[in-house]
Amino acid sequence: MESQSLFVGARQNLDLALKHIAISEDAIEHLKHPKASLQVSIPVRMDDGSLQVFQGYRVRYDDTRGPAKGGVRYHPQVSLDEVTSLAFWMTFKCAVLDLPFGGGKGGITVNPKQLSRLELERLTRGYIDAIADFIGPDVDILAPDVYTNATIMGWMMDRYNIIQRKSCPAVVTGKPIALGGSAGRETATAMGAFFVMQTILPKFDRPPAETTVAIQGFGNAGSFLAEQIYRAGYRVVAVSDSKGGIYAPAGLDIPAIRQNKEAGRGMEALYCHGTVCNMADHQLITNEALLELPVDVLIPAALENQITPENADQIQAKLIFEVANGPITFEADRLLNQKGIYVLPDILTNAGGVTVSYFEWVQNRSGLYWSAAEVEQRLAERMTRETERIWQLAQSLDLSLRTAAYVHALDRLRAAIEVKGTRDYYAQAKA
Ligand SMILES: NC(=O)C1=CN([C@@H]2O[C@H](COP(=O)(O)OP(=O)(O)OC[C@H]3O[C@@H](n4cnc5c(N)ncnc54)[C@H](OP(=O)(O)O)[C@@H]3O)[C@@H](O)[C@H]2O)C=CC1
Numbered sequence: 001m002e003s004q005s006l007f008v009g010a011r012q013n014l015d016l017a018l019k020h021i022a023i024s025e026d027a028i029e030h031l032k033h034p035k036a037s038l039q040v041s042i043p044v045r046m047d048d049g050s051l052q053v054f055q056g057y058r059v060r061y062d063d064t065r066g067p068a069k070g071g072v073r074y075h076p077q078v079s080l081d082e083v084t085s086l087a088f089w090m091t092f093k094c095a096v097l098d099l100p101f102g103g104g105k106g107g108i109t110v111n112p113k114q115l116s117r118l119e120l121e122r123l124t125r126g127y128i129d130a131i132a133d134f135i136g137p138d139v140d141i142l143a144p145d146v147y148t149n150a151t152i153m154g155w156m157m158d159r160y161n162i163i164q165r166k167s168c169p170a171v172v173t174g175k176p177i178a179l180g181g182s183a184g185r186e187t188a189t190a191m192g193a194f195f196v197m198q199t200i201l202p203k204f205d206r207p208p209a210e211t212t213v214a215i216q217g218f219g220n221a222g223s224f225l226a227e228q229i230y231r232a233g234y235r236v237v238a239v240s241d242s243k244g245g246i247y248a249p250a251g252l253d254i255p256a257i258r259q260n261k262e263a264g265r266g267m268e269a270l271y272c273h274g275t276v277c278n279m280a281d282h283q284l285i286t287n288e289a290l291l292e293l294p295v296d297v298l299i300p301a302a303l304e305n306q307i308t309p310e311n312a313d314q315i316q317a318k319l320i321f322e323v324a325n326g327p328i329t330f331e332a333d334r335l336l337n338q339k340g341i342y343v344l345p346d347i348l349t350n351a352g353g354v355t356v357s358y359f360e361w362v363q364n365r366s367g368l369y370w371s372a373a374e375v376e377q378r379l380a381e382r383m384t385r386e387t388e389r390i391w392q393l394a395q396s397l398d399l400s401l402r403t404a405a406y407v408h409a410l411d412r413l414r415a416a417i418e419v420k421g422t423r424d425y426y427a428q429a430k431a
């Protein structure tokens with residue numbers, strides 16, 4: 001039976017990968033538990049004068065390979081279980097890309113769409129007040145995730161600097177460029193996924209013009225990726241946001257949809273406003289229906305647990321690129337594998353974001369800033385190299401791409417954990 005806990009499900013992929021790599025019992029035990037978890041209450045004075053207390057979290061899953069790294073999510077469903085799972089995935093993602101980081105993640109249980117801009121700023125500054133002793137440029141570095149953005153990262157950095165009484169830009173990445181952000185961070189998650197697609201699709205003899213794509217989620221990751229693959233000549237036939245989706249078998253006008261989305265319009269208006277609007281050519285669909293469309297490529301780019309044992313059998317795509325973290329449950333993944341569907345796992349596919357975050361951290365610490373072209377070239381090199389390695393590993397060991405990605409990451413994590421030793425000083429004393 002499917003587990004209720006996201007973290008229990010996340011760890012099942014680790015258990016699977018452990019069967020394919022020689023690794024010490026100590027290292028296994030080490031990797032099964034988060035190093036530190038913090039839960040905080042954040043009191044916020046609301047615009048109407050009332051006081052509201054929000055729950056916030058920061059989990060440092062592992063920092064053997066370097067400071068913990070990972071985004072902060074603002075969403076009504078944020079919980080310690082979810083943040084722990086996201087921090088766990090960050091640990092493996094940073095190892096997949098060979099970044100000198102461990103894994104961390106944060107979140108606040110809130111619907112930010114219901115807050116005014118000033119309430120959002122007070123909440124953000126309150127969160128940093130509450131976790132300031134737990135983070136730092138050499139300890140645990142924040143970044144954007146669902147419903148957080150560059151402006152919020154700027155507030156976080158500013159509050160941290162005020163607490164520290166000095167400038168510490170490297171405590172947060174994904175900042176506005178004017179505050180030390182990196183060129184290319186805003187589009188990095190999408191560009192990283194695009195480079196994974198460009199490496200994988202030729203292996204399936206899939207020229208862009210003959211490849212249909214459906215994308216769930218039209219935020220930072222999904223919307224930039226939709227535009228990038230549209231411009232590369234793929235046929236993007238369906239997109240969606242939290243309110244539902246739109247499907248046009250002949251292909252959607254993605255730049256027009258992005259423009260309208262930025263103007264705050266709903267999915268129907270998105271397509272109709274100022275562009276082709278012929279309902280005979282396209283139809284509004286639910287997020288559930290989008291996942292089951294007859295497309296070549298499916299890209300979940302919103303939230304976890306979208307493909308489960310309940311709908312796995314209805315999935316028609318031949319390839320799934322996981323841009324969201326954890327969109328496929330463990331059991332559903334097994335069913336998709338049985339059906340011969342290739343899944344490019346989250347810990348590889350969406351790693352472009354943290355990779356450019358690493359570049360931002362390096363730039364902040366060196367004081368030397370790179371051009372957009374330089375960032376993109378470095379990102380392309382890393383994403384292509386690690387995708388190719390995971391593909392080769394999957395082929396040579398006859399593994400799914402997800403298990404191969406975990407084995408690839410485990411090889412790097414194991415090396416660091418085993419050479420450093422565990423925290424079991426008693427065992428060392430005995431030896
Ligand atoms: N931002 C980053 O750098 C990275 C993000 N990711 C992952 O990518 C995913 C998306 O993040 P990101 O794009 O940054 O987030 P955003 O907040 O920018 O966008 C989220 C998008 O998902 C949509 N959405 C929300 N709930 C649902 C739902 N139930 N069904 C369908 N769509 C929904 C939102 O709709 P609406 O617009 O209506 O609110 C919005 O379009 C997450 O899993 C995140 O962890 C991974 C790596 C890096």
Ligand SMILES: O=C(O)CCC(=O)C(=O)O
Nearest residue numbers: 070071143145353354357
């Ligand atoms: O940019 C980062 O540091 C992390 C982004 C993130 O949260 C993720 O990859 O899930």
